[in-house]
């Protein structure tokens with residue numbers, strides 16, 4: 001009997017904690033993120049405009065090496081992992097935005113509306129800085145164009 005009471009009490013406590021956590025989350029959800037069209041959003045970072053010419057396969061191959069080394073801990077091309085799958089990312093985002101996200105993720109997930117929505121969708125797990133230079137990011141982008 002006493003044990004049962006104790007169990008009930010414990011369950012109540014857990015629920016209280018759970019609700020308290022939920023409350024915190026809700027607060028954040030109410031902190032409105034503006035809706036912007038991702039296909040016109042250039043993101044925040046050094047890349048302001050970018051013309052994509054013909055695909056450069058050598059660059060794409062180098063991009064793949066960088067991607068495999070620096071990104072596959074969290075990303076897979078086709079399936080959702082810690083981060084989103086990358087196939088078709090250029091059908092959803094501008095190339096400038098993608099490069100800024102790779103070079104400048106910590107500012108992006110704080111200030112850019114598209115990245116903030118994504119952060120929320122990915123359970124507030126932040127994409128961390130990978131120390132990628134603009135030149136390297138451009139190669140990774142070229143690799144993304146082959147997907």
Ligand code: HEC
Nearest residue numbers: 070071074082083084102109118119122125126127128130
């Ligand atoms: C620590 C895990 C982690 C690593 C490492 C990581 N990412 Fe991410 N990435 C994420 C998460 C999580 C998101 C979703 C946004 C968020 O929650 O911050 C994301 C989002 C992205 C997006 C936006 C995707 C979309 O559909 O809009 C791109 C592009 C991206 N990452 C590219 C890269 C590249 C390129 C690398 C390697 C240089 C990399 N990421 C390394 C976790 C990671």
